[in-house]
Amino acid sequence: EEYLLKQNFVDFDDLLLLSNLILENDINFAKEQSLLYNYITVDEYQDTNTLQYKILKNLCCMHENITVVGDDDQSIYSWRGAKIENILNFQNDFKNVKLVKLEQNYRSVGTILQAANNLISHNEQRLGKTLICTKDTGENIKILKNENEKDEGLYIAQEVKKLLNSGVEAKEIAILFRVNALSRAIEEAFMKKQISYKLLSGMRFYERLEIKDLISYLRLILNPSDDLSFKRIINRPKRSIGEKALKNLEEYAKKRQISLFDALCESDGGVGILTTKKAQNEANIFIQNIHTLKSYDNAKKVFDNIEELFKIKDYFSEQDDGDERIRNLDEFYANLREKLKEDPKASLEDLLSEISLLSDQDNLDEECVCLMSIHASKGLEFDYVFIIGFDEGFFPLNSEENLEEERRLAYVGITRAKKFLTISVANSRFYHGSRANINPSRFLEESKLINEKSKNQNIQKTSFCKGDLVKHKIFGIGRVVEVNKSGKEEKLNINFGGIMRVIMASFVEKAV
Structure with missing residues (x-):
């Protein structure tokens, strides 16, 4: 804030905050501004927040010539401040409102629209509409039942490969998910099948910050001479080793022609190099932990103890998007343990080599299959859509998540499909770092895609x-x-x- 004031800058939040502050505190100014606009039109009104609502009310204080366009059934951004009440209460907030329902749907075939209508009818917070199909009935929605996420990934990769070989354009195929961590198994299967893909509005699994950090820890344990990995994680979590201290360490290592880790060890934890006693103590703990993990004779011991020694998850849990990063780390840990079950003799080097092969693949093909969260898919459409992770605890998410918004999100996902929709469930998935048996999402029954008996829930x-x-x-x-x-x-x-x-x-x- 001090920097913004000094530079006479405003950010996007300030644009709303300051505009509302001026309009609220100066009624004459608000009237002047209102008279400047004969008509006001707002798109995506279901995504507006409280400040935007207040600004609009003030801009309409001299007239109520306002038109808003929106779909209350697609209000999926409460986590960033959107208030569905804005569109639900519009007829009460303004006088002489005329409600026009646009129910003709020109995108999806009948089976897809019927499932979407069935699902969203279970919500109570809605204005109410029924999508009317203008196309053929279309193919039935396909439900995939998999043993686990690995089987899910391989099966979907095979199906996508068949579609591509039959002449379907890659850009007309999308894989959607509620939880970003679920992309890992799909990405691995696609890379093994050499299917070009792009991850929209997000990083590929092995390119995510927290995953790259954890891989760097593992690489340094395997090879303490890996200076790139050392520099990436020496101060993550914080160890009071700043840029100046790291530069001093680099100069020492260069002079002695040794690695940065060896330089830290040789100098007894940075004595004479690191400027504070705290940094030296932290460095010694870091050295000891690396040596401890390196001494283990199998990879499982490393995975079982690395978190306790380095508190990587604790570090990321303090960040704004901590929950998402923790889910990704849990997925990574669980995947490594699963690989060890398949091959108990696999070494840390074997596992890192496999990860390197997966993460180093370049994707230079513009014609790619799209992988994205359902949030990122809003406004898009594809001929072929696969929704993965349609399971209780994943969709809808557990506990605090609002059930009606989760249902709206599922509605958005279903209606991205134009011709063919496949929904995938699994008997078990990784959950909070361990494997758990799960049940199909209640949304399948609500959509009338399965009945109570077949749901087995x-x-x-x-x-x-x-x-x-x-x-x-x-x-x-x-x-x-x-x-x-x-x-x-x-x-x-x-x-x-x-x-x-x-x-x-x-x-x-x-x-x-």
């Missing part, structure tokens, strides 16, 4: 009370502390051994 119908003991597939046994109503479901505050979690009732069952 025991959704808890019984109401819960404060004090009930409940069982969760991941968190184990807990006690209900508070029960709240959330739409058609109950939201439970549960104490799992001293850790409080908010979980939808359908994710747990009574323990006794």
